[in-house]
Amino acid sequence: MAKDKTEDPTLAKKEKKDKKDKKRKHSDIDPTSAIVGDEAVETPAKKEKKEKKDKKRKSLPAADVDADGDIAVVDVKDEDDEKKEDSTAPLAALVPFANPLCGEKEQKKVLKGVKKAAKSKALKRGVKECVKCIRKSPPSNPTTNTATSLPSGIVVLAADISPMDVISHIPVLCEDHGIPYVYVPSRAELGAAGSTKRPTSVVMIMPKVGKGVEEDKEWEEAFGELNKLAVKMGGEVRV
Secondary structure, eight states: OOOOOOOOHHHHHHHHHHHHHHHHHHHHSOTTEEEETTEEEEOHHHHHHHHHHHHHHHHSOGGGBOTTSOBOOOOOOOHHHHHHHHHHTGGGGSOTTOOSBOOHHHHHHHHHHHHHHHHTTOEEESHHHHHHHHHHSOOOOGGGOOSSSOOSOEEEEESOOSSGGGTTTHHHHHHHTTOOEEEESOHHHHHHHTTOSSOOSEEEEOSSOOTTSOOOHHHHHHHHHHHHHHHHHHHSOOO
């Protein structure tokens, strides 16, 4: 009788299972690591990658790294966007009746005149002081003012005042007394030009220098130029 050469089915199943286990263990091993004994050791490639990641994390500010040590995503604003926001933000705070409002060129001339007036002690600051001076001024027509017949003063108001009722009555007083007035966008810049540390809502430039200061022909010419600019801007109504 010939010998039966068929294999034991249980033995074949066992060999098949061992092959699958070996294959699974091989796939679980990280290709960048090597096994020494029972522990996995980092290969040079993995170690170099980890060092690069640590250096990048150390170079970032603390705010850009979260609690787990991972790099956090930070929303970075463009410089052009910040400039746009800065340029448009003050416009929303301007009073609606700011007319005539100085442009960039006119603002430089007006603030330069305010600085000269402060040096010559020919400047009134604040609502109370300016209103008092306006009421004492004789009524006149600003359109008829000339180099020889100048107004009692020139009023410069800040357009970013809140609440607006603080200065809303001043333009009416100026028109009643024939005093030209203009608006500048920033009260902080107006205060700085008037040699004060605080923002100023309104200043009044006087035609004559204050006490203790010698008469200056240059200041009279500068006041005449400011008067022409204020009268010209007052004749242009901007809607």
